[in-house]
Amino acid sequence: MRLPYFFSSFARLFERRYRKGHLLRQRYRIVEELGMGSYGIAYLANDLQTGRNVVVKQGRTRRNISGALFQREAAILRRLQHPQIPKWYDTFVEEGIPHLVMEHKEGDTLETLIFDKGHTYTEHQSFCLLRDVLEVVAYIHAKGVVHRDLRIPNILLCDGTVFIIDFGLARFFGEPIPHLETYVLEKQLRRETSAKSDFYALGHFTLFLLYSSYEPVTKEEKSWEEELPLSAEARCILRKMLQIDRPYDNIAALIRDVDQLLGGEIAGKRSIHSTKQQLFC
Numbered sequence: 001m002r003l004p005y006f007f008s009s010f011a012r013l014f015e016r017r018y019r020k021g022h023l024l025r026q027r028y029r030i031v032e033e034l035g036m037g038s039y040g041i042a043y044l045a046n047d048l049q050t051g052r053n054v055v056v057k058q059g060r061t062r063r064n065i066s067g068a069l070f071q072r073e074a075a076i077l078r079r080l081q082h083p084q085i086p087k088w089y090d091t092f093v094e095e096g097i098p099h100l101v102m103e104h105k106e107g108d109t110l111e112t113l114i115f116d117k118g119h120t121y122t123e124h125q126s127f128c129l130l131r132d133v134l135e136v137v138a139y140i141h142a143k144g145v146v147h148r149d150l151r152i153p154n155i156l157l158c159d160g161t162v163f164i165i166d167f168g169l170a171r172f173f174g175e176p177i178p179h180l181e182t183y184v185l186e187k188q189l190r191r192e193t194s195a196k197s198d199f200y201a202l203g204h205f206t207l208f209l210l211y212s213s214y215e216p217v218t219k220e221e222k223s224w225e226e227e228l229p230l231s232a233e234a235r236c237i238l239r240k241m242l243q244i245d246r247p248y249d250n251i252a253a254l255i256r257d258v259d260q261l262l263g264g265e266i267a268g269k270r271s272i273h274s275t276k277q278q279l280f281c
């Protein structure tokens, strides 16, 4: 039986996945597999030349697809020089398979913290975390890039500092999406190449944080507005982020509202450490 392309390429990739100790380019020693993404496998590896830990992404076998995607991700990472974003290190093809090497960021994803480690966040803590993420997203937008995948598995926390990873879906602002069908789908997913798609994703990100401390009282399904005991300001911000009300046009307006909610703390003055103390003490 002939398998559809999607399955056959994944089956081939499955056969070719690297084991612990495998050496790539005489330089990157595989330590462990981190996970399989939509267009390849990510590994933690040790760079023998520098001694540092790196993430190596192995593309699918069809070079022209994952090769182009890795080139784009590399171009975006090269444009972004920020301590809370992984640095691009290397791109290469080995045995016909494209690879992308980047800085490994330590920390737990918000997904792990909430679902595996049972962390819970109050409204104040959720919006403090959102504020820290927005600081990095403001930088990303200022560089003309939209991330388009700001979900709890792609935001890491390490000693109270947030890191944003996985720029596989990121695009430059206004970049056209080639096929009409893809465009319609991307619109449905609110993944337009505009800042609004990041605000929409961060609206859901914030809801995940808020729901971490929610205890259901009935089995009846209700909307987040009925279930979560939120302040009027928090509700208003979320409604705009989720495009229920007129969406934010730019990140500065969103940051202003979040700062006001957090008690008028002035942007830039509020240090990450204040959030750290609230989250970890």
Ligand SMILES: Nc1ncnc2c1ncn2[C@@H]1O[C@H](COP(=O)(O)OP(=O)(O)OP(=O)(O)O)[C@@H](O)[C@H]1O
Pocket: 034, 035, 036, 037, 038, 039, 040, 041, 042, 055, 057, 086, 102, 103, 104, 105, 106, 109, 149, 153, 165, 166, 168
């Ligand atoms: N720079 C990084 N630092 C630390 N961990 C990373 C880094 N990049 C990826 N990871 C981890 O590697 C795993 C796989 O990541 P990858 O981006 O390939 O796919 P994904 O996020 O699982 O899926 P998708 O491609 O659908 O977004 C994830 O668990 C992610 O947390």
